[in-house]
Amino acid sequence: MSEDLQLILEDAKDQMGKAITHLEGELAKVRAGRANPAMLENVMVDYYGNRTPLRHTANVNSQDARTLIIQPWEKGMLENIEKALLAANLGLTPQNDGTIIRISIPALTEERRKEMVKKVKGEAENCKVTIRNLRRDTNIAIKALLKDGLPEDEVKQGEEQVQLITDGFIVQADKHATEKEKEILTV
Numbered sequence: 001m002s003e004d005l006q007l008i009l010e011d012a013k014d015q016m017g018k019a020i021t022h023l024e025g026e027l028a029k030v031r032a033g034r035a036n037p038a039m040l041e042n043v044m045v046d047y048y049g050n051r052t053p054l055r056h057t058a059n060v061n062s063q064d065a066r067t068l069i070i071q072p073w074e075k076g077m078l079e080n081i082e083k084a085l086l087a088a089n090l091g092l093t094p095q096n097d098g099t100i101i102r103i104s105i106p107a108l109t110e111e112r113r114k115e116m117v118k119k120v121k122g123e124a125e126n127c128k129v130t131i132r133n134l135r136r137d138t139n140i141a142i143k144a145l146l147k148d149g150l151p152e153d154e155v156k157q158g159e160e161q162v163q164l165i166t167d168g169f170i171v172q173a174d175k176h177a178t179e180k181e182k183e184i185l186t187v
Contacts, residue, residue, distance in 0.1 A: 001154060001157065001158070002145070002150055002154060004145055004148075004150070005142065005145060005150065005154060005158045008138055008141050008142060008145075008158070009138070009158065009161055009162065009165065011138075012134055012135070012138040012162060012165060013165055015134050016131050016134055016165065016166070016169040017169070019127050019130045019131050019134070019169070019173075020127065020169060020172050020173060020176070022127065022130075023123060023124065023126075023127040023173055023176055023177075024176060025038075026123045027120060027123060027176060027177070027180045028041075029041055029042075030116055030119060030120055030123075030180065030184070034062075034065050034066070034105065034183075035062040035063070035064070035065060035066055035067055035068045035103075035105045036062060036068075037055075037060040037061060037062060037068065039068070039090065040054050040055075040060055040068070040070075040085070040088075040090075041053075041055070042088070043084050043085060043088045043090075044084060044088075045057050045058075045077070045080050045081050045084040046080050046083070046084065047077070047080070054070070054081065054084065057072060057073060057074075057077055057080075057081065058070050058071055058072040058073060058077065058081060059071045059073075063102075066104060066105045066107075067102060067103065067104055067105065068102070068103040068105065069100055069101075069102060070085075070094075070100060070101040070102075070103070071099075071100045071101075072100075072101075075099070078096055078098070078099075078101065079096075081094075081101060082094045082096050082101060085101070085103070092104075092105065108184075113184050113185055116184045117181050117184055117185065120177050120180045120181055120184065121177060121181075123177070124173050124174065124176065124177035127173045128170055128173050128174075131166055131169045131170060131173065132166065132170075134166075135162055135163070135165075135166040138162045139159055139162055142155055142158040142159060142162065143155065145158075
C-alpha cells in the first residue's frame with residue numbers, strides 16, 4: 001500500500017475518532033437522573049466582569065447520585081455562581097448555604113426519559129452522519145490518487161479499508177448510544 005494512501009487512511013481514522021469523542025462528550029451532558037458534573041459544563045459565571053466557565057471558578061463534585069456540590073475557590077463568588085446557575089435555565093434550583101452550593105437532581109418522569117432517549121438517538125445519528133461524510137471525503141481523496149498514478153487495485157483496497165474503518169466507528173457510535181439509553185431508562 002502506498003504511503004499517500006496510508007496517510008489518508010490514518011487521517012480518516014483520526015477524524016472519525018474525534019467524532020466519537022465529541023459524541024461521548026455530548027452524551028455525558030445528557031442528564032440521566034444522576035448527578036454528573038458534566039451537566040454544568042456550559043454554565044458561564046461572571047468572574048470580575050469576565051464570563052468564565054464554572055469549572056474555572058469552583059470545584060464541582062457529585063456528593064451522591066442525586067446531589068451536586070459546588071465549592072467556589074473564593075467565597076465572594078457564591079452569589080455570582082448561583083445567578084449563573086439560575087440563568088443557565090437547566091431546570092435545577094441551587095441551594096446556597098454560605099460556603100457551598102448544593103443542587104438536588106430531581107427524579108426523571110417517564111415522558112422526560114423518552115425525550116432524552118430521542119436526544120441521545122439524535123446525537124448518535126449526527127455522529128454517524130459525520131463519519132459517513134468523512135468516508136465520502138476519504139474516498140474522494142483516494143480516487144484523486146488514481147489520477148496521480150496509484151494502481152486501480154490499490155485504490156479498490158483503500159476504499160475497502162475505508163469502509164471497514166467506517167463500519168467500526170458506526171458500531172462504536174451505536175454502542176455509546178445504546179449504553180446511554182439503558183442508563184436513562186433505568187429507574
